[in-house]
Amino acid sequence: MDYVDIKDGEKQNTINYGDMLFTLSSETPDEVGVGAVFLGESDKFYLNSFCFGIHxxxxxxxxxxxxxxxxSSTAFRKFVFPLAQGSTRFNLQKNDFMKKKFVLPSYQHQKTIAQTLDAISAKIKIEQILLQNYNIQKEYLLRTMFI
Known part of the structure; x- marks a missing residue:
């Protein structure tokens, strides 16, 4: 991130909560169209020329x-992958992307799925912390065992 100097008469696209952001270009087709959704609440952020956003x-x-x-799902990556064009540098054609359609479940079902995935992510983080602590404990016990 860096500060943007907006000159008089110049228009910059700001990022708002819920905006979908995608990379436009990469050296490999796997990294073209990598997406994220802005869920933050902070100062204004602006799009750069290497990505595009959908409000x-x-x-x-x-x-x-x-x-x-x-x-960020595998299914969505498979959806975007065919749109990567190029040989040495791959680019995502915005017009082709914007023609694509996908179906969303109901709002309540989306919310249930997201909450379930949040709970799973939280559980994974806890398990990773536990594993790290068990490894520290194991190292301590092995050190004291051979003194």
Missing amino acids: ITATDSVYFPYLAYLV
Whole structure:
């Protein structure tokens, strides 16, 4: 991140809560169209020329935390992968991307899925911390065993 100097008469696209952001270009087709959803609440952020954003206006039908999981899913990556064009540098064609359609579950179902995935992510983090602590304990016990 860096500060943006907006000159008089210049227009910059700001990022708002729930906006979908995608990379436009990469050296490999696997990294083109990598997506994220902005779920923050902070100062204004602006898009740079290496990505593009989609602002969703139908906020009553989209649960944005679900959308964040969706754009990072394997199924969504398979959806975007065919749109990568190039040989030495791969680019995502925005027009082709914008023609694509996908179906979302109901708002309540999106919310349930996102909450379940949040709970699983939290559980994984706890298990990783426990594993790290068990490894520290194991190292301590092995050190004291051979003194």
